[in-house]
Amino acid sequence: MINLNILKQSTIVHLCFAISYFTSGLILTFVQAILYFGLKPFNKSLYRQINYYLSYSFYSQLVFMSEWWSNTKLTLYIKKDEYEKFYGKEHGYLIMNHSYEIDWLMGWHFCNTIGVLGNCKAYAKKSIQYLPPIGWMWKFSEFVFLERSFEKDKETIKHQISELCDYPDPVWLLMTPEGTRYTKKKHEASLKFAKEKNLPLLKHHLTPRTRGFTTSLQFFRGKIPVIYNIQLAFEKDAKTPPTLTSLLYGKPVHPHLYIERLPVDKVPEDEAEAAKWLHDLFVVKDKMQDSFINTGDFFLESGVERVEPFTVSPPIWSLVNALGWAVVTLTPMLYYLIGLLFSGKLLYFSIACAIFGAFFILLQKSIGMSQISQGSSYGTEKK
Numbered sequence: 001m002i003n004l005n006i007l008k009q010s011t012i013v014h015l016c017f018a019i020s021y022f023t024s025g026l027i028l029t030f031v032q033a034i035l036y037f038g039l040k041p042f043n044k045s046l047y048r049q050i051n052y053y054l055s056y057s058f059y060s061q062l063v064f065m066s067e068w069w070s071n072t073k074l075t076l077y078i079k080k081d082e083y084e085k086f087y088g089k090e091h092g093y094l095i096m097n098h099s100y101e102i103d104w105l106m107g108w109h110f111c112n113t114i115g116v117l118g119n120c121k122a123y124a125k126k127s128i129q130y131l132p133p134i135g136w137m138w139k140f141s142e143f144v145f146l147e148r149s150f151e152k153d154k155e156t157i158k159h160q161i162s163e164l165c166d167y168p169d170p171v172w173l174l175m176t177p178e179g180t181r182y183t184k185k186k187h188e189a190s191l192k193f194a195k196e197k198n199l200p201l202l203k204h205h206l207t208p209r210t211r212g213f214t215t216s217l218q219f220f221r222g223k224i225p226v227i228y229n230i231q232l233a234f235e236k237d238a239k240t241p242p243t244l245t246s247l248l249y250g251k252p253v254h255p256h257l258y259i260e261r262l263p264v265d266k267v268p269e270d271e272a273e274a275a276k277w278l279h280d281l282f283v284v285k286d287k288m289q290d291s292f293i294n295t296g297d298f299f300l301e302s303g304v305e306r307v308e309p310f311t312v313s314p315p316i317w318s319l320v321n322a323l324g325w326a327v328v329t330l331t332p333m334l335y336y337l338i339g340l341l342f343s344g345k346l347l348y349f350s351i352a353c354a355i356f357g358a359f360f361i362l363l364q365k366s367i368g369m370s371q372i373s374q375g376s377s378y379g380t381e382k383k
Helices: 004-008 011-038 044-069 080-085 103-114 126-130 134-140 150-164 184-197 210-220 244-248 271-295 317-341 346-370
Strands: 075-077 092-096 120-125 144-146 172-175 226-234 255-263
Touching (some): 011 044, 011 134, 011 317, 011 346, 044 103, 044 134, 044 317, 092 210, 103 172, 103 226, 103 255, 120 126, 126 134, 144 150, 172 210, 210 271, 244 346, 317 346
Parallel strands (some): 075 255, 092 172, 120 144, 120 172
Antiparallel strands (some): 226 255
């Protein structure tokens, strides 16, 4: 009998993941491109409804790795009545801490449970849109791509938010106001900036950059009804580190996800007051993170009203989708690649080795991009 743990740690299996993921991504983005130029100009609503399933089919392969391959379970801290009434049924603007290598994937994991994974959007660096297949997928899915030049970005934000608010189905738009993932070096720079500007000093977060939020707010107010305040934490001394590598090797991590539903009309309309509202929100988020790090509990030392945790079973569709793509992509790819390997001709053998090597490098590069050590220097660069 095959030992499943050994199988999950096999480089050959990981290579099969890479072949299926990247090949399916290219197929899906090719279909997206045809629909983007051939259907969207004539029927945006239909394009967006179809694109939901194309995006879902790609994203859920990574969610499969979290939900089924590693058997990771989310512990959710959400008011049960709001969860049942609102979640997945309305447009939402998400504000989330950016502290871990897989915070984005844990967000996708949750979005899959409430049926909005295919309509998850985010702010991203403009350069990412040129990276196949994920950047192409995001481009065709109307993500908000920014250049970090306010005058240019303001017009982009205005246009893209208007487009996203016009979607026929619920859209969740993610912003990480810290601007980049937390590191010790960036935190030191953030504290220096906060002291100079007389802003709150945060222990576990970078000082939020408010301009993107306040600019977005003026364009989505009245169209997106709520802001979802999301706080993600992992146990400080967890046996398995919260990384993409851990999930790839089938090792479960234990994410704790607190989500608070905040009506947009509670946010001040004045830009300066809205900025202060965001800073105050991060003060509370920081207290919650500090409480969790110290006690393993968001509420014990933070003063935030306790919300009882619960878990939900994962939908089966990410498993079905991943297995389906494995059959569709691996069957012909491995047939031809193995044929090249055993053709007896050096040229064909070399081509097969090069293709296998390319997929393996793509896998390693993708993992590397998620690592904290490879994060943006935004906020620490000298000007």
